[in-house]
Amino acid sequence: MQVQVISNVNEACSAKFCHKTAIVIDALRATSTIATALAAGASSVKPVETVMEAREYYTEGDVLGGERFCRRITGFQLGNSPDEYVPQTVAGRRVILTTTNGTRAILKSLRAQEVIAAAFLNGGACAAYAARQRRDIVMICAGSHNEFAIEDGLCAGFLLHSLLEHCISDLKMDDFGAAMYSLYNDRKDAICSTLFDSTTGRRLLKLGQSQDIEACSRRNLYHNVPIWRSGQLIDIS
Numbered sequence: 619m620q621v622q623v624i625s626n627v628n629e630a631c632s633a634k635f636c637h638k639t640a641i642v643i644d645a646l647r648a649t650s651t652i653a654t655a656l657a658a659g660a661s662s663v664k665p666v667e668t669v670m671e672a673r674e675y676y677t678e679g680d681v682l683g684g685e686r687f688c689r690r691i692t693g694f695q696l697g698n699s700p701d702e703y704v705p706q707t708v709a710g711r712r713v714i715l716t717t718t719n720g721t722r723a724i725l726k727s728l729r730a731q732e733v734i735a736a737a738f739l740n741g742g743a744c745a746a747y748a749a750r751q752r753r754d755i756v757m758i759c760a761g762s763h764n765e766f767a768i769e770d771g772l773c774a775g776f777l778l779h780s781l782l783e784h785c786i787s788d789l790k791m792d793d794f795g796a797a798m799y800s801l802y803n804d805r806k807d808a809i810c811s812t813l814f815d816s817t818t819g820r821r822l823l824k825l826g827q828s829q830d831i832e833a834c835s836r837r838n839l840y841h842n843v844p845i846w847r848s849g850q851l852i853d854i855s
């Protein structure tokens with residue numbers, strides 16, 4: 619089984635996805651928010667690229683969520699903080715989500731056979747599911763504004779470690795994947811501080827969102843597997 623790790627959403631546009639499982643990672647914060655929303659009982663999460671599309675898809679009972687410039691979008695019920703996604707706000711409801719990087723990365727990966735949204739919060743379950751599929755894997759680090767973001771690379775390393783735990787004795791990773799595997803080895807006891815020191819982490823800290831960084835750094839708090847089905851992400855765990 620081959621695993622390729624892509625460093626940012628821009629590179630995903632030219633990647634080969636055919637017959638592969640795509641695992642999209644945006645640890646700060648979109649895929650962490652998706653994992654949290656599904657854990658809180660949202661019926662699905664529909665990622666869309668633009669604010670206008672989100673408003674167009676909205677029907678009564680849906681929840682509009684997302685950010686621009688890290689802040690909740692005017693007129694939306696929720697932002698991109700995982701802790702806003704609790705049963706009281708999302709249980710039984712479809713969340714329409716648009717964020718700067720993460721939702722775009724998901725939409726750019728739809729040429730793959732299957733698309734999964736993973737974060738530290740649900741990485742173990744996502745890796746176990748992908749291992750069972752026995753397809754080659756492409757991990758897409760969403761990054762930030764078309765550049766690599768260390769929080770996503772670190773999470774890719776965590777997923778690679780988790781994949782290896784699932785008896786993938788024939789797993790072969792590309793060079794960037796091997797680098798992310800080593801990065802996780804070095805930082806596995808300092809996930810939270812690495813996220814705080816990252817460019818995105820510092821941006822969120824400035825905006826008073828330190829609780830999000832802590833929330834997004836927890837490993838395997840949830841066991842859901844957000845997977846793309848008929849235009850949205852649902853939990854198939």
Ligand SMILES: O=C(O)[C@H](CS(=O)(=O)O)OP(=O)(O)O
Pocket residue numbers: 644646647648649685687688689698717718719720721760761762763818821
């Ligand atoms: O608000 C977020 O978490 C980020 C925005 S930015 O990269 O910090 O500008 O969006 P995301 O799509 O979750 O990376």
Ligand SMILES: [Mg+2]
Pocket residue numbers: 644645646647648719720760761762767818
């Ligand atoms: Mg991000």
